[in-house]
Amino acid sequence: MPTTTRRNAKKERILNAALKLFSQQGFHATTTKEIAAESGVAEGLIFYHFGDKRKLLLFLVNNFSFAAQLQEDAGELSKLPADEALFQYGIAYLQFLRTNMDYLMLIWSPELMKDAEVSKEVLRLIGGLGTAGSSMLEQAAGSSRQPEHTVQVAMMMMTSSILVYSMLHFRFGEEALPLGDESYIRELVRLLLHGMNEEPDHDVFSP
Numbered sequence: 626m627p628t629t630t631r632r633n634a635k636k637e638r639i640l641n642a643a644l645k646l647f648s649q650q651g652f653h654a655t656t657t658k659e660i661a662a663e664s665g666v667a668e669g670l671i672f673y674h675f676g677d678k679r680k681l682l683l684f685l686v687n688n689f690s691f692a693a694q695l696q697e698d699a700g701e702l703s704k705l706p707a708d709e710a711l712f713q714y715g716i717a718y719l720q721f722l723r724t725n726m727d728y729l730m731l732i733w734s735p736e737l738m739k740d741a742e743v744s745k746e747v748l749r750l751i752g753g754l755g756t757a758g759s760s761m762l763e764q765a766a767g768s769s770r771q772p773e774h775t776v777q778v779a780m781m782m783m784t785s786s787i788l789v790y791s792m793l794h795f796r797f798g799e800e801a802l803p804l805g806d807e808s809y810i811r812e813l814v815r816l817l818l819h820g821m822n823e824e825p826d827h828d829v830f831s832p
Contacts, residue, residue, distance in 0.1 A: 636674050638664040648727040686746045689728045691721045715810035722791040
């Protein structure tokens with residue numbers, strides 16, 4: 626294995642270990658020694674890659690975000706009809722939330738909610754989500770343009786609804802909302818684009 630690849634692999638191990646320990650123990654309670662032991666690397670390698678524990682935290686906040694994944698998918702999503710693009714967006718976001726529960730626990734932990742610098746970064750990342758989603762909603766609106774704040778509220782409704790759905794499933798399983806992932810997100814997209822006035826497609830609720 627080339628040296629660069631080995632270094633990258635160790636860096637990833639450090640990031641995964643730090644994310645796990647920060648989310649479980651808290652940022653301030655976790656030491657770089659513990660991160661090194663969890664990741665199986667020398668403690669000095671943490672400082673080599675990230676400088677200090679604080680910079681490691683900020684790197685995690687920035688690089689484990691769904692916004693980064695969304696940027697990669699933006700080109701493909703832009704080719705789809707608006708309702709399908711929003712559905713694919715919703716499915717990808719739900720998968721991200723489930724895969725990165727430690728990340729959610731970290732950025733919404735009480736100690737980091739009081740951290741102004743982290744909060745600023747989280748707000749910037751949420752803004753990135755809204756920007757990407759807004760273009761899909763504007764495409765759906767067509768000639769009937771909506772005010773910017775309306776589009777922002779609509780995207781917040783979608784992302785927050787999926788977040789709550791993922792948390793309910795994480796805690797209670799399928800009993801929380803037995804629709805199923807795809808049915809739930811398709812119904813959410815329908816409500817978002819057409820409201821309560823349009824008759825729902827009953828096939829969405831078929832097992």
